[in-house]
Every structure is written in structure tokens, then in C-alpha cells.
Amino acid sequence: MQPGQNFATVSWTEPTVSDNSYSVTLTFNGEGTNAGDFSLGITSLSYTAVDAAGNRATCMFEIVVSDTEEPVIVGCPLSKSVPMQPGQNFATVSWTEPTVSDNSYSVTLTFNGEGTNAGDFSLGITSLSYTAVDAAGNRATCMFEIVVSDTEEPVIDQCPSTQSVSTELNQDFAMVSWVEPRVTDNSNDFTQTFNGEGTNPGNFPIGITSLSYTAVDAQGNTATCMFAIVVSDHEAPIITDCPSSQTLTTELGSETATAIWAEPTASDNSNSMTLTPSRSGDVFPVGQNIVTYAAQDPSGNTATCTFVISVMAPLGCSTSQLISCRDTETCVENECRCRPAFIRLNDVCTEANKFSISVRALTLNGIDYEYTDALSDPNSPEFQAKANDFIIVMMQNTDTIYGVTVIEIQRGSLIFVAEAITEPSTTMAQLEQDIDSAIQEGSATAGPTTIFFAPDDTVIADINECASTTTNDCSENANCTNMVGSYTCTCHFGYTDRSPAGVGPARVCELTSLGSFLGVGGITGVAVGASVLVAILFLCCIIAARRMTHNNFAQRKRDPQTNVHLSSRRAGDQRARRQGPGRPGDVFWHDDNLYRGYVGGTRGNTLTTEFMGY
Known part of the structure; x- marks a missing residue:
């Protein structure tokens, strides 16, 4: 057939005919014509020749039209x-169905494969096709694939949470x-x-152990x-055999003493810790020396062992020691110490202010403070340890404090009452x-x-250094005036300030000489005044002598028994009655008269007295 047509155009050469009669007719028999269109199949054709006598001859042939053209599938799915x-x-998965055409107009389209259009396809490659077959058996095929892949990771439900736990007691694992x-x-x-060291359940060491679970499907998709x-x-580590506190006395002229003790030992559940003393060496200066051993494990847990080496100087001070002390120092127990209101900085006694502070502390390294009876004794190791921690923390976290002395530890968690030393310019505010x-x-760390x-709960107050001679170094011939943070001294009237430079006023007050105090004119005035005073006293003596007789009479009249016990206090004073008779030269009270006895007796009938007035 013609391409794309359902027929074929066929032509042939017409046959010729001859007859002896020369009279013959040739006739074409069949559908179509020479050079005509013939449909699919076999078309039988013939020619017939008939002469005049009716004799006939037939020529037969066939036009066979065959279909060899395949159908055409349009829109094959990709x-x-x-x-x-x-x-x-x-x-x-779904797709658009293809269409088919054929020159014969008679064609069948068939889908080949599992599933249907808009069907569910399993993992992998599914090969599909359409086949078109026409009436002549010509066929065309359209092929495509559905590739289903798995890109979805597995899902891990209820993944274990990270756990933070503490070690078992006395063990280095949990x-x-x-x-x-x-x-x-x-x-x-x-x-x-399961990935990681350890098992479930299992023992895990101190630190962080990273663990994981991994899920992998057949396509290699992974979830973790x-x-x-x-x-x-x-x-905390445990320190055993903590040394006891010691009290030592230096040799005369020496400023140090040597202490010997057995080293403590320490253990820890981690089997790894360091034990470090707060100081090295065994030579200690005069005073209270706190020695602390600190045991620390890799986790930072700390245990301390504290004891005190108290070094005392021999009583008194040697002559050489007195001479060697600076003006700003005083010798105490054979030791040059800073005067009150001074503090030693870089081995130099420097003026300073002193304040009272009260600070309430709740915990030490996360552990609640608890008051014990030992904290009432400033010399106890417990007091010294707590005070040492407080002093170190305050010194390292403040800028104005030069020194701290803990005076008392009170209840409520712990209330530290201390003296804080600052430079002179520092105010209480x-x-x-x-x-x-x-x-x-809330917290401070050192x-x-x-x-x-x-x-x-912090309270800051001034200290009255003038309340005690131990807290100020004013001269005994000076007045002490308290000031905020310090004090000042002023020499008494009639005394001259001879204090060395740098120690403050009125530390040394010397009696001013009469000449220096009064001058030449002043001395003359004093002499004249003294002469007048002597004359007045002489006149008084004459008057007193004339009244003596009258007074003696009054004495006997009031005390007829004359055995009178006189007291240096008023007669109504009960204490005077218990003291018994007086002594010659004493001043006595009897009723409302004042006497001075110069002859005494307890058995005689008379007691001679000197009348001194009413």
C-alpha cells in the first residue's frame, strides 16, 4: 500500500488479442481500472476475448495489495x-496514555506490565510498554521505565537522653x-x-563518654x-593524720622558730589527686602562722587540713632590739611591730585606716556553713581555717583592703566579724x-x-581606737580623739609634742620647762603671786587657832564619852564604820565638822583634833 494509505495504485500493460476471423472483442473484467487504486487484499482481474463465432478466450491475473507498514505510537511516556x-x-506514579495511528485504520493498542496508569510501584525498576498491532499483524512497541528509589532515612524513636550521674561511693565509676x-x-x-565503649547496663568512668546508635536500611540511608x-x-579527697597545732618560742634575739611535723596523707576515689602545703619550709616568724594542706582531685574537689604554728617571742625586748626598731615600730615580745594605725607593706610600716566589718557567709565551695563550738575559740584550727578562707577571698576580691583580721565568728550561717585595714584616704563609703x-x-572566688x-547583711562600722590603750599609741600625756577609720592625738596642756616625723602627732609628749612655758615675765608674776598666797594662808591659820577652844568644847559636848571613832568619810557612810579608828594626819568627818587628827588614842578620855571647818 501507499505509505500512510490503505490502498495501492497499480497499473499494467493492456493485453492484445488476435483471431482468425479478424473480428474479436477484448473485455476487461474486475473492479478497478488499469492504473487504479486497489484496496488491501487480493483483487482478481481478467480479460475476455470473444470473436464473431462466439469463441472466447480468458486472461486472468490478480492484484495482491499487502500492508507492511507498522502502526505509529504517539506520546510514549518517558x-x-x-x-x-x-x-x-x-x-x-501516573502518566499520560499514548495514542496510536495506522494506515489500515484498524489497530489495537495494548499496555504491557504490572500495575496500571496511576498505580503504586514498589522499590526498584519496573519496565513497562505499549504495543500497537494492525490488522496485517504489523506491530509497534513503546517502552519506558518507572524507577522507584528509597531516599528516606530510618527513624530512631526514644533516643536515650544524656545522663549526668555521680560516681558510686568510693569508686571512680558510675x-x-x-x-x-x-x-x-x-x-x-x-x-x-550500638557505637561506643561500654555496655547497657555498664560501668562508665569519670568524664564524658559519647555513645550512639546507627540505623542503616537496605539502600544505605543512615540515621544516627x-x-x-x-x-x-x-x-572530696580524704586527708588523714592532719598535724596538730604547735606553740613555739623563739630564742632570745631570734625572729623565727623551727617546727617539725609528720606529713599528712591523702586518698581519693579517683585514685588521682595532689596534696600541696600552703607554704614550704619549716621556719616560722613570730605570730600565728596558718599552715594548710590542700588535696585536690582532677574534678576540682578539695579537702583541706589546717593547723597553726604559733611562734612566741621571749618576754621583753633586748636593748639591741629596741634600738633596731624604726620610729613607726614598737618592740613587743622581742619583735618590732607596727604601731597602732600602721600596717606593714613591703616591710615598711605605713599609715592606714581601720574599720570593723561584719559579713555573713552561707556556703564554702557549695557546702553550707555550720557553726560549731570550736569556732568560739580564735585559737582553734577550725576557727583559723575558716578565717583563713575568708581572709584570702576578701583580699583577692577587693581593691582597697590591705589586711583583714578576723576577730570573731558568730552564728547565722557564719558571720565573720573582722577588722579591715585600708589606706588613709579610703572612706567608709x-x-x-x-x-x-x-x-x-553572691559569690566570690580565690x-x-x-x-x-x-x-x-554586710555591716561596716568605725572602730573607736581611743577606747583602749592597746588600739592607739597616743602618749600617756596626750588626749586621744577618735576619727572615722583612725584617731588623732593631742598633747596635754603644758606638754610639748616631741614625736618623730612620720609617726603622727602626740606620740611623744614632754613636760614643758617652766622657763620655756612662762618666760622671764611669767616667772616674776608667779613669784609675786606666791608671796600673796603665803600671806593669806598665814592669816587663815591665826583665825583657825582662835576658834580651836570653841570647837573642842563642842566636840566634848556632842560626845560625852569621848571615845569616838572618826572616819575619813562621813559618819553616815557604812563603809567608814567598818574601817575603825583613823590615823594621825588623816582627814576625818564627824557630824558636819571637818577635822585633822594629830594625836590619836583609843582608850584615853580625849582625842585632840585640828578643826578644819564646818
Whole structure:
């Protein structure tokens, strides 16, 4: 057939005919004509020749039209690569059906493969095709593929949480367990693997152990669940055989003493710790020397062992020691110490202010403070240890404080009452601001020591150095006037300030000589005044002598028994009655008269007295 047509155009050469009669007719028999269109199939054609006598001859032939043209499939679907539906092991795929045409107009289109258009396809490659067959058996095929891939990771449910635990008592590990996670995957084909050191349940060392679970499906999609076991060591080391406090006395002329003790030992559940003394050497100066051994493990847990080496100087001071002390120092127990209101900085006694501070502390390194009876004794190791921690923290977290001396530790968690030494220019307000700044966040740290304070309970007050001669160094011939943070001294009237430079006023007050005090004119005036005073006294004596007789008579009249016990106090004073008779030269009271006895007796009938007035 003609391409794209359902017929074929055929032509042939017409036959010729001859007859002896020369009279013959040739007739074409069949559908169509020479050079005509013939449909599919066999068309039988013939020519017939008939002469006049009716004789006929036939010529027969066939036009066979065959269809060898394949059908044409239009819009064959393209191959598709798609992922599976979320959570499913298939993919739903659809496409547009192809169309078919054929020259015969008689064709059948058939879909070949599993599934249907808009069907569910499983993981992998599914080959599909359409086949078109016409009536002549010519066929055409359209082929495509559905590629379903799995890109979905497995899902790990209930992944274990990171656990933070403490070590077992006296052990360097913790026993930990957890619930295994659950894994699901859309392919239902996966493996689950535990990664990490350890087992469930198992013992885990101090520190962080990273663990994980991995789920892998058949397509290599991977999901990971990660967690950790954090084992913390909160157990402090244990120090045993802590040395006892010692009290030593220096040799005369020496400023130090040698102390000997057995080293303490320490142990820890981690089997790893360091034991460090707060100082090296065994030679200690005069005073209270706090020695602290600190044991610390790798987790920072600390235990301390504290004892005090008290070194006393021999009583008194040697002549050489007195000479060697500076003007700003005084010799106490054979030691040159700074005068009151001075503090030693870089071996030089420097003027300073002194304030009383009261600070309430709640915890030490996270452990609540608890008051014990030992803290009432400033010489106890417990007091010294707590005071030492407080002093170190305050000194390292403030800017204005040069020195701290803990005077008392009171109840309520612990209330530290102390003396704070500052430079002379520091005011009470500045000190208060400095301390508030140091503890305003609640805690203050110095090295391994952290103290948590109650900032609102801090009290700062002035110290009255004039209340005691031990807290000021004013001359005994001077007045002490208290000032905020310090004090000042003023020599008494008639005394001259001879204090060395740099020690403050009125530390040395010397009696002013009469000549220096009065001058030449003053001395003359004093002499004249003294002469007048002598004359007046002489006149008084004459008057007193004339009244003596009258007074003696009055004495006998009032005391007829004359055996009178006179007292240096009024007769109504009960204490005077218990003292018994007086002595010659004493001043006596009898009723309302004042006498001075110069002859005494307890058995005689008379007692001679000197009348002194009413």
C-alpha cells in the first residue's frame, strides 16, 4: 500500500488479442481500472476475448495489495525516577496514555506490565510498554521505565537522653543503664548498631563518654542517635593524720622558730589527686602562722587540713632590739611591730585606716556553713581555717583592703566579724562600695575557694581606737580623739609634742620647762603671786587657832564619852564604820565638822583634833 494509505495504485500493460476471423472483442473484467487504486487484499482481474463465432478466450491475473507498514505510537511516556511515598515502601506514579495511528485504520493498542496508569510501584525498576498491532499483524512497541528509589532515612524513636550521674561511693565509676531506642523504616529492611565503649547496663568512668546508635536500611540511608554519659566526681579527697597545732618560742634575739611535723596523707576515689602545703619550709616568724594542706582531685574537689604554728617571742625586748626598731615600730615580745594605725607593706610600716566589718557567709565551695563550738575559740584550727578562707577571698576580691583580721565568728550561717585595714584616704563609703562590688553577685572566688555571701547583711562600722590603750599609741600625756577609720592625738596642756616625723602627732609628749612655758615675765608674776598666797594662808591659820577652844568644847559636848571613832568619810557612810579608828594626819568627818587628827588614842578620855571647818 501507499505509505500512510490503505490502498495501492497499480497499473499494467493492456493485453492484445488476435483471431482468425479478424473480428474479436477484448473485455476487461474486475473492479478497478488499469492504473487504479486497489484496496488491501487480493483483487482478481481478467480479460475476455470473444470473436464473431462466439469463441472466447480468458486472461486472468490478480492484484495482491499487502500492508507492511507498522502502526505509529504517539506520546510514549518517558521513564520516571521517583522516591517512595513518605513512610511507605512504594511510589504512586501516573502518566499520560499514548495514542496510536495506522494506515489500515484498524489497530489495537495494548499496555504491557504490572500495575496500571496511576498505580503504586514498589522499590526498584519496573519496565513497562505499549504495543500497537494492525490488522496485517504489523506491530509497534513503546517502552519506558518507572524507577522507584528509597531516599528516606530510618527513624530512631526514644533516643536515650544524656545522663549526668555521680560516681558510686568510693569508686571512680558510675553504673548506668538506659532503654534501648526503637527503629522504624519505610523499607522494613534495616540494621541497628550500638557505637561506643561500654555496655547497657555498664560501668562508665569519670568524664564524658559519647555513645550512639546507627540505623542503616537496605539502600544505605543512615540515621544516627547520639547521647552521652557524664560521670561527675563530687567526692572530696580524704586527708588523714592532719598535724596538730604547735606553740613555739623563739630564742632570745631570734625572729623565727623551727617546727617539725609528720606529713599528712591523702586518698581519693579517683585514685588521682595532689596534696600541696600552703607554704614550704619549716621556719616560722613570730605570730600565728596558718599552715594548710590542700588535696585536690582532677574534678576540682578539695579537702583541706589546717593547723597553726604559733611562734612566741621571749618576754621583753633586748636593748639591741629596741634600738633596731624604726620610729613607726614598737618592740613587743622581742619583735618590732607596727604601731597602732600602721600596717606593714613591703616591710615598711605605713599609715592606714581601720574599720570593723561584719559579713555573713552561707556556703564554702557549695557546702553550707555550720557553726560549731570550736569556732568560739580564735585559737582553734577550725576557727583559723575558716578565717583563713575568708581572709584570702576578701583580699583577692577587693581593691582597697590591705589586711583583714578576723576577730570573731558568730552564728547565722557564719558571720565573720573582722577588722579591715585600708589606706588613709579610703572612706567608709568607699570601703562599703568595694566590699559590695566584690560580693554583689553572691559569690566570690580565690583559687579553689568560693564563698557564697549574703550581700544585704554586710555591716561596716568605725572602730573607736581611743577606747583602749592597746588600739592607739597616743602618749600617756596626750588626749586621744577618735576619727572615722583612725584617731588623732593631742598633747596635754603644758606638754610639748616631741614625736618623730612620720609617726603622727602626740606620740611623744614632754613636760614643758617652766622657763620655756612662762618666760622671764611669767616667772616674776608667779613669784609675786606666791608671796600673796603665803600671806593669806598665814592669816587663815591665826583665825583657825582662835576658834580651836570653841570647837573642842563642842566636840566634848556632842560626845560625852569621848571615845569616838572618826572616819575619813562621813559618819553616815557604812563603809567608814567598818574601817575603825583613823590615823594621825588623816582627814576625818564627824557630824558636819571637818577635822585633822594629830594625836590619836583609843582608850584615853580625849582625842585632840585640828578643826578644819564646818
